[in-house]
Amino acid sequence: xxxxxxxxxxxxxxxxxxxxxxxxxxxxxxxxxxxxxxxxxxxxxxxxxxxxxxxxxxxxxxxxxxxxxxxxxxxxxxx
Numbered sequence: 001x002x003x004x005x006x007x008x009x010x011x012x013x014x015x016x017x018x019x020x021x022x023x024x025x026x027x028x029x030x031x032x033x034x035x036x037x038x039x040x041x042x043x044x045x046x047x048x049x050x051x052x053x054x055x056x057x058x059x060x061x062x063x064x065x066x067x068x069x070x071x072x073x074x075x076x077x078x079x
Contacts, residue, residue, distance in 0.1 A: 002045065003027040008078050010058035010071035011055035015051035022046035023059055023069030033059035033069070 004027030011033040015021060019054065022035040026044035029036040035046035047069040049057070064074040 003044065005062045005064075005078070006032045008075045009061050010062050010075070012056055013056055015049070015055065015057050017051055019051050021049045021051065021069075023049055025063060025068065027063045033061060050073045061076040 003025060006027050006029075013021075013033065022033045023033055023046060024031070024039070025043050025047055026039040028038035028042070030038065039045065049059075051057070051070050059069050060067075060071045060074070062075040062078055064078065065072045066074065
């Protein structure tokens with residue numbers, strides 16, 4: 001099963017140093033780009049991101065990044 005593609009661009013989110021964030025890998029979360037538990041029973045699991053500094057991070061929105069949970073530009077190849 002392939003992940004849903006909620007958007008074909010990254011999600012810019014401010015993260016706080018020392019906090020952990022759980023990126024939605026299935027594309028079904030209503031709280032994109034973060035997990036809300038919608039993956040239950042799908043075989044997908046969220047990807048943990050540990051913020052080492054407070055800054056803006058670009059989380060993958062198309063769920064195709066080879067650098068999950070961060071955007072690597074894979075959305076540019078989508079039709």
